[in-house]
Amino acid sequence: MESPLARILTANLFSPAITTTPPKMKLTADLINNSPTYINAIKDRELDLSGNQISLIENLGAARDLNDSLNLCDNSIRVLGNFPTLKRLHSLYLADNRIASIERNLAEYMPNLQTLVLTNNDISDLVDLEPLRNMERLEIVSLVNNPVMRKPHARLWCVWRLSSSLRVLDFEKIGQNERNEAKRLFEDGKGGISELAKSILAIESVAAASNVFVPGEGLDAVLGGEQQQHQEAEKSAEDIQREQSIAELKARIREEMAQVEAMEEFI
Numbered sequence: 001m002e003s004p005l006a007r008i009l010t011a012n013l014f015s016p017a018i019t020t021t022p023p024k025m026k027l028t029a030d031l032i033n034n035s036p037t038y039i040n041a042i043k044d045r046e047l048d049l050s051g052n053q054i055s056l057i058e059n060l061g062a063a064r065d066l067n068d069s070l071n072l073c074d075n076s077i078r079v080l081g082n083f084p085t086l087k088r089l090h091s092l093y094l095a096d097n098r099i100a101s102i103e104r105n106l107a108e109y110m111p112n113l114q115t116l117v118l119t120n121n122d123i124s125d126l127v128d129l130e131p132l133r134n135m136e137r138l139e140i141v142s143l144v145n146n147p148v149m150r151k152p153h154a155r156l157w158c159v160w161r162l163s164s165s166l167r168v169l170d171f172e173k174i175g176q177n178e179r180n181e182a183k184r185l186f187e188d189g190k191g192g193i194s195e196l197a198k199s200i201l202a203i204e205s206v207a208a209a210s211n212v213f214v215p216g217e218g219l220d221a222v223l224g225g226e227q228q229q230h231q232e233a234e235k236s237a238e239d240i241q242r243e244q245s246i247a248e249l250k251a252r253i254r255e256e257m258a259q260v261e262a263m264e265e266f267i
Helices: 004-014 029-034 126-134 154-161 176-186 195-200 219-223 225-264
Strands: 037-039 045-048 069-071 091-093 115-117 140-142
Parallel strands (some): 069 091, 091 115
Antiparallel strands (some): 037 045
16 A cells, blocks of 8 residues: 555656746836845946846936946846946846847947856847947957857957957957958958958848940940949949848847837736
């Protein structure tokens, strides 16, 4: 006969596990004011908002720009944006979130940011990293375990395309050899960008004028060659600008969609 203890152990062993998802929390002024602030290992004043299941960045004006570092790790944030002006902030930690897009004018709100940790997030396209180009003091970036870093040439693209002040990427120092290789891949040696760079930016290259002789071409075509080449060059520049605008618009749409999805979780 089975003992009562054995029945309890057997029931616990074979009964389905009950899992609960922590409720989403809003980043309120009360949460900010009641969260720990301390001097961290590198002597920075750090505000710790980690592990709160926050899905949307908001109300950070309540922090009054008093912190050198901001820890938002282990939340459910989808969009890196909606910050107030934080001139004092120079380290931002956002590992273990769901970030898929970056606000295009992020640099305006944190002009002195030096360290940005985005480990274990959902950034998928290289063009989504464009907002980081304008961060003039950015030195350290981590994109480890983001889908974007599985793209071909992703590391070299970041070395070439992101802030010129960048010196450490994914916890590895950027060497001069890497910078030279990145320039070789993404610049055409004539002050422009390479075909590979254009393809990454979703710019469709305009075919160059053909030099093949076509029977029946007259003298007017010969005399007007220079003017035609000039017009094609202007057209090419306009097409490149238009296609780049389209790429930026797509990134903006992704950013806004992610914001809407994050807000819908509270409706």
